[in-house]
Amino acid sequence: MSADPWQDYLAAAQRLDAVRRSAATAAAEQERGVHSAREELAGLRARLVPQQSRLRALGVSEAELVPTEPEVVAAGQAMADGHQAVLAALRDARATADAADAATRLPGAGTLPWTRVLLYGALVTGLLGLLTAFCLGGVYLIR
Numbered sequence: 001m002s003a004d005p006w007q008d009y010l011a012a013a014q015r016l017d018a019v020r021r022s023a024a025t026a027a028a029e030q031e032r033g034v035h036s037a038r039e040e041l042a043g044l045r046a047r048l049v050p051q052q053s054r055l056r057a058l059g060v061s062e063a064e065l066v067p068t069e070p071e072v073v074a075a076g077q078a079m080a081d082g083h084q085a086v087l088a089a090l091r092d093a094r095a096t097a098d099a100a101d102a103a104t105r106l107p108g109a110g111t112l113p114w115t116r117v118l119l120y121g122a123l124v125t126g127l128l129g130l131l132t133a134f135c136l137g138g139v140y141l142i143r
Contacts, residue, residue: 033083040090047097054104 052065067075079086 030083033087037083037086037090040087040094044090044093044097047094047101051097051100051104055100058104 055065056062075089079089
């Protein structure tokens with residue numbers, strides 16, 4: 001302690017303010033992490049519902065779609081280190097869901113390439129023109 005109590009008070013208040021700011025920064029960072037994890041989890045859950053339906057349609061049993069106890073324990077241990085570990089685990093789960101989507105994608109499913117769209121469009125236009133010509137030809141034959 002110094003001879004001036006006011007200076008001691010100011011130094012203690014500054015240390016307390018620094019600790020408070022540090023705690024507020026850590027709390028804000030943790031809140032951002034929790035928010036990011038919740039968003040990631042919601043997106044992952046939305047992806048898993050149709051994926052489970054697709055897997056059931058492919059003949060996968062319900063028991064294989066539910067995690068086992070050792071898998072749940074391992075996931076819990078992987079996420080025990082805080083929100084960064086939770087985010088990393090959720091990103092790994094998203095990568096696994098991507099791999100499962102790729103593995104269960106049916107051939108021919110998905111978007112059509114532009115060349116096929118143009119080809120089908122030209123065929124439909126040609127058939128429509130041919131049908132119009134037949135209809136008009138029939139009208140002139142009847143007269």
